Amino acid sequence: MPREIISTDQAPQAIGTYSQAVKVGDTVYLSGQIPLVPATMALVEGDMEAQIRRVFDNLQAVARAAGGELADIAKLNIFLTDLGHFPLVNEVMAAYFQQPYPARAAIGVASLPKGAAVEMDAVMVLGG
Template sequence: MNRIIVNSKKAPAPIGPYSQAVMVNDTLYVSGQIALDAESGDLVTNNIEAETEKVMSNIAHILSEAGLDFTNVVKCSIFVADMNNFQLINSIYGKYFLQNPPARETVEVSQLPKSVNVEISCIAVK
């Protein structure tokens, strides 16, 4: 098994004992990303659209570090603090998957790290 840890300086450093992503053979497993700004360390939570955009941007940086992009994503998991934000989150998320979107689930949870409103993880294949 070929296992490589993938970290992008453009995405926020992990806030716990995990890696931003792990490449195993040709599959990249991206840890859940929140709207944490890598440079300032600030959370982007002024509105759900901006928060979701920052999450997707963080994922993009990690994918890029592995030589991939959103066309390589085959599965996403979206965790939301309030399912009433689903349509707004979906409108931003959908901009990244214009054709052949990946498989996905969206679940409401009671709380997310740092009390954010949305966290997204994904799996991508070379």
């Protein structure tokens, strides 16, 4: 099955040896997004809520570039340097997603690229 590389300037450009997303059939694998502002490639200014919102905005931009929306995400992985922020992730996520919610994992990690406090990646299925 052929692979299609997804790329958009509405989300941060890859800062390593990866693509923003790869589409295989109706499945799109979205690479991890940290709270980088696409225009500056710097971490968003503000509090933890601003970081979480920026990550969701980045994921949404890549999902749309692939022909989908956040509602098409089947699996969401959340990486936090402090699991104490998990209730805030739930609160902000409710502004971006409606039921039925995607399957999800939340993982505590020691550190993330560029000093980010949150990173998320996802698997999206189109045409659902």
